[in-house]
Amino acid sequence: MLYVLKFALRYLASSKLQTGLLVLGVAIGVFVFVFISALIGGLGSYLVDRTVGDIAHVTLEAPKRDATLISGEPNGSAVVFQKATAQREVLRTGDIFLPLIEEMEGVKAASPQIVGNGFVIRGQSRAPVYVTGVEPGKVSAIADIRGKLVSGSDRLTNSSILIGASLASDLGVGVGQIITLQSDRDVERSLMIAGIFSLGVETLDARSAFVSIAAARSLFDLDQGISRIEIKLNDLNSAELFADRIAAATGLEATPWTENNAQLLDGLRAQANSGDLIKAFSLITIVIGVASALLLSTYRRRPEIGIMRAFGASRMFVVSVFVFQGMLVGLIGGVLGAGAGYLVMSPFPVPEEAASGGFPIDVRQGDYLLAIVLTVIGAIIASILPARAAAKVDPVEVIGQ
Template sequence: MNAIFNALWTEWKLAVGFLKEGRIQSLMIVSGVAIGVAVIVFITALIQGLQSNLIERTLGTQSHITLSAPEEKNIVWMPESGTTHLFNEDQRAQRMRSINNWQDVLTELDQMNEFKAVSPMVSGPALIQRGEAIKSVAVIGIQLERYQKILPLQDYLKLGQLRIGADDVLIGTELAKELGVKVGSKLRLDNGQDTVLVVNVAGIFELGVKELDARYIYLDLKRAQSFLDLTGGVTIIDLTIEDIFQADAVATKLQRLTGLKTQSWIQTNAQLVNAISAQSLSTNMIIVFVAISVAFGIASVLSISVVQRTREIGILRATGAKRAQILRVFLIQGGIFGLLGALVGIAMSYALVWSFNTFGPNLFYIPVEPVLLVWAIVLAMLTGFIAAALPARRAAALDPVEAIRHV
């Protein structure tokens, strides 16, 4: 064991000695590796921060998965043949329907550990009136405590109190602006079927999505059920999960288990998912090309080092150094280039990230995950080893006699 350690220590000293002799070359290649690592870390962190911001903005106002009653089909009974036929030529108009046995479904979902939040709601259209102004809105009946885990309304509340129940409701800023109302104002809701409800504006929220801020009006679940003529029923069950990118798989599983219609955020935000995939592909391509550039730089410097130190290599071989030892000396040099370059590059990337977060346009925050730094160090050292492989093989293959004669 001591012999192996002594041999490795000797190879390490030789590698460091060669690097010290060519200080200018070593400094230049370390600088090149550092710039490459800094670019990789900064670009990767930038894209991750951008993607996180996009997802947060998108999912900040919606659940990850929704459950609803299955669509109704056109089914005709033909007594003469005693069969039932399903006709798909014309899509049947879908009416507002409750999820069958939704309380049992809710209980089962609450017991499943993969869901962070489960919230039932009833949603339907209505007309809202104040004076001569009439607007079409979406009435959302919720259990506030559960719904807060899906969408933290408290964080989006601009005016008033987070209070629903009795005749108190929450409306969006755009709707309040269009109707000219403020906290404490009275509004008249009409469900279009001769049911009228006069409500009090308890709070005004701003979700940051103009369409939602202009249409959503939150009521207590029981009040909304009565208003929409869906007493005791819910039309949607909202769910959130830990790993948002597993939403499609979980939705498919739930559809098989419950028979309900399921929809994930991935299905409803296909363009966003495509944009994220394109960004990730672009980042990977940048990493590959930067790594190749770094590898060529290390390989070229070590190739020159082999030529410059041909005589020394020949003397080492003549004094008993084995080919494997010469090979490891140059591989160690490649690893040192990668490690030093990675450490300097990480420091540079931290400076870039800090500058962006401190003096940038403040559009979003760039986080730097520790795993990204470890991955960058491993990638840089691996690139160094691979780049050093060819020059190392060439050095190890030198004939001692010819190498010593080299001028």
């Protein structure tokens, strides 16, 4: 094995320019591989963070009461329970389940909420709004209201409100001013604007308002219970498994964020498939390059191979020399390409810190080890054809030329 390695190194060192170009080609292919991995992975993380970052990963609600058969009559008629159109689903056992949920592994935050529709009134202006009642200390538990404030603060009291920037602009109001909030139960309250936020989503910034959960109770005429519990997880990718687990433990309806974002997931899968295709082409390029260079080396070294065979070198020895050449080229080029990729991509901020419209490259998702391993395997496979050609050299024929 030592002699095989020596011959492989000797062959590579004897044609420094060819070997250098071959290693450079492999390194470029690996660089493309890790760059595409980091770019596709980073772009996926960026899109998910921007889309899912300010919404609940799992939402718990009371089981929906659909039309059900209560009793049947002998004459074939039936009595069916049908939910009234104005009936509001209420989770009356939320306070019981909340401590259990907050202690579950993987839960980052849990926020009980009362939600409903209404209108914000300022003078002659009237704008529809979706109202969310939250506990004052959990305003930013799900959506990062505190980090997205344009002005004011996120401190809520029973007489204050937080509204979106677009809504504030449409009404021409600012922090400290009084507005009237009318719920869909025709209950009105005068509230002071404590803060104005901008989540970066126009529909949210133009139609969202947050009040204290106590204020929401009076607005929506709800003496007890809540509308839902929103849960934020440490790992948003585990939302479906967590939703199944919490639904089994509580008997409530648990909806993961993936259920309402199927189009986003389809787009991410298509994006990942495109990246895999590009990476496959880069590996194919590496294999073709290594195979071509080693085939050329085989034909150039036919006399040397013939002499080795005449002195008793076995076909397996000759095959091993060329396979080792391919392996060394793949290993050296793979390490250089992966290292260059890491150095080039390191200055870029990770997706969570990337500015809007920036270049969301995630250096952590470069697949460096995978790139090196696949490159070495590809180079070994590429060397098999030249190695077999070298092993078939007839020493009598070659030496006699």
